[in-house]
Amino acid sequence: GAVVSQHPSWVICKSGTSVKIECRSLDFQATTMFWYRQFPKQSLMLMATSNEGSKATYEQGVEKDKFLINHASLTLSTLTVTSAHPEDSSFYICSAKRTSGRLLSAETQYFGPGTRLLVL
Amino acid sequence: AQSVTQLGSHVSVSEGALVLLRCNYSSSVPPYLFWYVQYPNQGLQLLLKYTTGATLVKGINGFEAEFKKSETSFHLTKPSAHMSDAAEYFCAVIPNNAGNMLTFGGGTRLMVKP
Numbered sequence: 001g002a003v004v005s006q007h008p009s010w011v012i013c014k015s016g017t018s019v020k021i022e023c024r025s026l027d028f029q030a031t032t033m034f035w036y037r038q039f040p041k042q043s044l045m046l047m048a049t050s051n052e053g054s055k056a057t058y059e060q061g062v063e064k065d066k067f068l069i070n071h072a073s074l075t076l077s078t079l080t081v082t083s084a085h086p087e088d089s090s091f092y093i094c095s096a097k098r099t100s101g102r103l104l105s106a107e108t109q110y111f112g113p114g115t116r117l118l119v120l
Numbered sequence: 121a122q123s124v125t126q127l128g129s130h131v132s133v134s135e136g137a138l139v140l141l142r143c144n145y146s147s148s149v150p151p152y153l154f155w156y157v158q159y160p161n162q163g164l165q166l167l168l169k170y171t172t173g174a175t176l177v178k179g180i181n182g183f184e185a186e187f188k189k190s191e192t193s194f195h196l197t198k199p200s201a202h203m204s205d206a207a208e209y210f211c212a213v214i215p216n217n218a219g220n221m222l223t224f225g226g227g228t229r230l231m232v233k234p
Binding site (some may be wrong): 044110 | 193222
């Protein structure tokens, strides 16, 4: 299978602190990873696309200086929420695409279990 | 721009009844189509996908979906609902002629009554 992990699964922090969330592809290499944000009872909103070895591509309205993304290896991408505030509280989900493989599986994104962030 | 519409944010069925979750997309070129399931406080799990070939796609947990180009639809069905099917279901597409971006529908919460 294609397993994606996220760490931590839960984080509670004080307003003004920075929080780092890790996304790992455990059994495959992922050139491209994606970060999504999901508010309660809503769909997933793409925040940014993370490409190994290059700068992330952010969606319109997402502050790149607020949400720092680093994709340093083919199995790890990190999202850092800098100077977090209560409005940043949300469920953050990452996904990863296989670097190689059969064409019919190359387009599939495999999702992590999500990280719930609560900023007090 | 690609859009995905899931008709009905909430669907309630009785255990053993047919499950039908609707998904329509807007695209002149058939995209890749996906259904994902999300259990509470968890990430998304791929149920099934359509890329090319047979238009009736079978997935995990007894679910299947049929791509109908003429209707621009990809509805998800299951003949007999189980209590464990209660979850949030998302339809998503990737344009066939471009990159990576997965566009999600608004989601449908499936409730199963005993």
